[in-house]
Amino acid sequence: MSGPSDYQPSNPALQWIERRLPIFGLMHSSFVAYPTPRNLNYWWTFGAILSFMLGIQILTGVILAMHYTPHADLAFKSVELIVRDVNYGWLLRNMHAVGASMFFVAVYVHMFRGLYYGSYKEPREVLWILGVIIYLLMMATGFMGYVLPWGQMSFWGATVITNLFSAIPYFGESIVTLLWGGYSVGNPTLNRFFSLHYLLPFLIAGVVVLHVWALHVAGQNNPDGVEPKSEKDTVLFTPHATIKDMFGVACFMLLYAWFIFYMPNYLGDADNYIPANPGVTPPHIVPEWYYLPFYAILRSIPNKLAGVIAMFGAIIILCFLPWLDAAKTKSSKYRPLAKQFFWIFVVVCILLGYLGAQPPEGIYVVAGRVLTVCYFAYFLIVLPLLSRIEKPRPVPNSISDAVLAKTGSRSTPMVSTAIVLALAGSLFAGSVDSAKASEGSDQPPGNKWSFSGPFGKFDRGALQRGLKVYKEVCASCHGLSYVAFRNLAEPGGPGYSVAQAAAFASEYKLKDGPNDAGDMFERAGRPADYFPSPFPNEQAARAANGGAAPPDLSLITKARSYKRGFPWFVFDFFSQYQEQGPDYVSAVLQGFDDHVPEGVTIPEGSYYNKYFPGHAIKMPKPLSDGQVTYDDGSPATVAQYAKDVTTFLMWTAEPHMEARKRLGFQVFVFLILFAGLMYFTKKKVWADSH
Amino acid sequence: MNPDASTIAAGAPIEVDLSPVAEGQDIKVFWRGKPIYISHRTKKQIDEARGVNVASLPDPETDEARVKSGHDQWLVVIGICTHLGCIPIAHEGNYDGFFCPCHGSQYDSSGRIRQGPAPANLPVPPYQFVSDTKIQIG
Numbered sequence: 103m104s105g106p107s108d109y110q111p112s113n114p115a116l117q118w119i120e121r122r123l124p125i126f127g128l129m130h131s132s133f134v135a136y137p138t139p140r141n142l143n144y145w146w147t148f149g150a151i152l153s154f155m156l157g158i159q160i161l162t163g164v165i166l167a168m169h170y171t172p173h174a175d176l177a178f179k180s181v182e183l184i185v186r187d188v189n190y191g192w193l194l195r196n197m198h199a200v201g202a203s204m205f206f207v208a209v210y211v212h213m214f215r216g217l218y219y220g221s222y223k224e225p226r227e228v229l230w231i232l233g234v235i236i237y238l239l240m241m242a243t244g245f246m247g248y249v250l251p252w253g254q255m256s257f258w259g260a261t262v263i264t265n266l267f268s269a270i271p272y273f274g275e276s277i278v279t280l281l282w283g284g285y286s287v288g289n290p291t292l293n294r295f296f297s298l299h300y301l302l303p304f305l306i307a308g309v310v311v312l313h314v315w316a317l318h319v320a321g322q323n324n325p326d327g328v329e330p331k332s333e334k335d336t337v338l339f340t341p342h343a344t345i346k347d348m349f350g351v352a353c354f355m356l357l358y359a360w361f362i363f364y365m366p367n368y369l370g371d372a373d374n375y376i377p378a379n380p381g382v383t384p385p386h387i388v389p390e391w392y393y394l395p396f397y398a399i400l401r402s403i404p405n406k407l408a409g410v411i412a413m414f415g416a417i418i419i420l421c422f423l424p425w426l427d428a429a430k431t432k433s434s435k436y437r438p439l440a441k442q443f444f445w446i447f448v449v450v451c452i453l454l455g456y457l458g459a460q461p462p463e464g465i466y467v468v469a470g471r472v473l474t475v476c477y478f479a480y481f482l483i484v485l486p487l488l489s490r491i492e493k494p495r496p497v498p499n500s501i502s503d504a505v506l507a508k509t510g511s512r513s514t515p516m517v518s519t520a521i522v523l524a525l526a527g528s529l530f531a532g533s534v535d536s537a538k539a540s541e542g543s544d545q546p547p548g549n550k551w552s553f554s555g556p557f558g559k560f561d562r563g564a565l566q567r568g569l570k571v572y573k574e575v576c577a578s579c580h581g582l583s584y585v586a587f588r589n590l591a592e593p594g595g596p597g598y599s600v601a602q603a604a605a606f607a608s609e610y611k612l613k614d615g616p617n618d619a620g621d622m623f624e625r626a627g628r629p630a631d632y633f634p635s636p637f638p639n640e641q642a643a644r645a646a647n648g649g650a651a652p653p654d655l656s657l658i659t660k661a662r663s664y665k666r667g668f669p670w671f672v673f674d675f676f677s678q679y680q681e682q683g684p685d686y687v688s689a690v691l692q693g694f695d696d697h698v699p700e701g702v703t704i705p706e707g708s709y710y711n712k713y714f715p716g717h718a719i720k721m722p723k724p725l726s727d728g729q730v731t732y733d734d735g736s737p738a739t740v741a742q743y744a745k746d747v748t749t750f751l752m753w754t755a756e757p758h759m760e761a762r763k764r765l766g767f768q769v770f771v772f773l774i775l776f777a778g779l780m781y782f783t784k785k786k787v788w789a790d791s792h
Numbered sequence: 793m794n795p796d797a798s799t800i801a802a803g804a805p806i807e808v809d810l811s812p813v814a815e816g817q818d819i820k821v822f823w824r825g826k827p828i829y830i831s832h833r834t835k836k837q838i839d840e841a842r843g844v845n846v847a848s849l850p851d852p853e854t855d856e857a858r859v860k861s862g863h864d865q866w867l868v869v870i871g872i873c874t875h876l877g878c879i880p881i882a883h884e885g886n887y888d889g890f891f892c893p894c895h896g897s898q899y900d901s902s903g904r905i906r907q908g909p910a911p912a913n914l915p916v917p918p919y920q921f922v923s924d925t926k927i928q929i930g
């Protein structure tokens with residue numbers, strides 16, 4: 103995209119087109135012959151990674167939109183049906199949901215890289231500002247996408263974020279009404295968010311084109327921050343940069359696949375598996391992780407309007423970065439002070455993110471205020487000041503000099519590493535304290551589940567026994583409305599034959615109609631029918647159960663969780679622990695106790711349960727020894743019942759779990775081979791350039 | 793992109809019968825998709841609401857101005873936190889009123905903001921008494 107090219111395709115047909123529309127020349131000069139600095143490191147592959155992620159998001163998104171229903175009453179269910187019934191729907195959904203997070207991981211790395219190497223400085227100001235615009239568009243897109251599944255967090259996230267605009271004086275309220283299309287967040291809101299969520303990615307793609315154009319006019323920055331002067335300073339984009347980017351993308355895909363196949367819910371919130379309910383706010387509203395630093399800034403300011411201004415200001419300030427930091431030396435490699443402050447700033451951002459996920463009380467509020475000040479101080483005080491007082495080290499004459507002198511200069515990172523470690527250590531210590539403080543509430547004990555880990559499979563016997571427990575005990579109050587009888591015969595399930603599932607279905611009497619005479623009638627269940635719910639609607643369920651409606655159990659093991667706290671959530675990433683839900687469900691089933699400990703008062707009509715939040719549960723003790731008879735000789739104890747029914751409910755929550763883990767293994771084998779291949783190809787291509 | 797005709801039509805006034813609400817209790821009804829809290833306040837709650845120095849409040853308003861005279865025991869407010877729109881929980885917090893779980897705003901027994909990031913009192917929706925035990929909201 104940099105000026106006319108003298109490239110001529112050899113094929114006459116292509117020549118014919120080229121004379122009328124010089125598109126091949128454009129491609130050739132932008133992505134083949136384009137000179138790229140030869141000293142770029144792997145942080146520069148994130149541009150390619152981001153383009154790749156944008157492509158993936160648009161592709162999976164378009165297919166998902168073919169199956170999704172944007173209606174307040176149907177959206178939640180339609181997402182569940184995508185996951186359960188659409189071919190590879192679970193894969194598409196995981197790719198899209200995790201993909202949003204990965205997109206932000208990559209964009210944050212990309213932005214911090216720009217910050218560190220001064221990529222926003224003369225002559226790249228417009229390039230940088232276009233990047234900030236892309237980032238803003240991404241945030242809007244991500245937020246609206248999160249609303250579409252219409253779970254509790256979707257709904258309340260939408261409520262909180264749209265209400266931010268009500269802080270604007272005079273016009274605030276009317277802007278909010280305009281966003282909602284009604285008097286509160288509701289069906290019109292969902293519809294317009296769907297429309298905009300489909301539109302914005304294409305706007306992003308458009309701005310990306312401008313971003314790349316500006317990049318190719320100004321040329322890429324590089325780790326040494328000196329502009330290329332001669333042929334010796336650059337290499338051709340293809341094959342050098344292309345193959346390096348491919349290797350970068352392959353490595354990034356390994357991380358991406360880890361989440362898709364092994365921890366799809368790690369980055370999400372359990373509350374979003376509860377359908378939206380405008381009458382109940384979840385006790386603790388958290389946005390998606392990538393907004394957390396800004397959410398922390400919002401909350402740390404006790405005034406509504408000021409909080410909103412600070413939050414948006416924290417992003418807008420990035421646009422002014424090229425003028426706030428007036429230092430002539432671009433790369434922090436040659437700026438000893440700037441380098442250290444950069445790492446402090448990274449830690450401040452991470453800590454703000456951590457605080458954004460904590461309840462707004464006590465020490466967290468104070469820490470949030472301190473860090474908010476640090477965040478703004480970096481831009482408004484540190485950077486302008488440094489550009490005046492700092493004495494940078496001399497920069498190399500040219501890129502090729504820098505490449506040749508690629509020794510030494512390895513000692514300075516020590517200081518910043520020490521700072522990072524100290525801060526991480528204090529965070530660790532702080533969270534251990536808070537973990538101690540919260541020990542009063544009982545953590546469910548961990549269990550050994552057959553389905554945990556990368557090769558986990560459901561225990562067929564447990565699934566069949568669990569189904570029996572559900573049918574004989576739980577089903578009198580709890581529905582299982584996303585599960586159809588036909589699912590019982592599907593691979594990865596309890597392992598019944600189609601005939602057995604049909605026979606199981608025919609034991610149920612279902613209401614159908616109206617028939618030709620306009621009457622409702624009863625008929626035997628068919629495999630295509632769903633498990634009938636015990637109550638006609640939520641009101642009836644409430645009335646029959648003393649005010650608390652028994653929740654539907656289809657998703658219960660994914661919709662319940664408990665807090666893991668700081669060091670644990672890091673370990674969980676590596677150990678693939680994600681059985682909080684099952685652990686909690688089985689603990690609640692066994693946590694009943696007639697003997698109420700001192701200091702706990704249980705209101706009339708509730709029962710004491712050790713693991714239920716608040717300890718007062720409306721459900722009476724459901725299971726007792728010997729209540730359900732097992733034909734296979736398994737012990738008829740509460741512990742065994744709890745284990746079996748929880749396994750069964752894990753299957754109902756994710757019927758394709760075995761397929762997910764199986765495919766995950768294959769994908770990993772492929773990706774590792776592919777990344778290795780790319781690595782050695784890259785070595786070969788670059789052999790004479792180092 | 794403003795609300796369409798059917799949305800506006802569905803936002804017509806509603807009538808609520810107050811006779812089943814005992815003293816100290818409250819009910820939540822929905823009007824225009826918004827939760828409306830109707831509380832039957834106790835003597836203690838009314839006294840607390842009237843006892844404070846109005847000028848010291850973040851959003852000064854007397855309790856008398858927030859209820860209908862002659863029906864002082866009834867408080868009718870829109871149960872949407874004026875901070876960022878969560879639903880406060882009734883009978884919680886330090887002021888015998890409402891507590892918002894999202895960012896910790898606390899409202900008193902007259903629905904006035906007392907503590908936390910919310911800038912304003914819980915709004916009172918337009919309503920009138922059609923009889924002693926029935927109100928019309930809207």
Ligand code: FES
Nearest residue numbers: 873875876892895
């Ligand atoms: S929404 Fe109630 S305190 Fe923020």
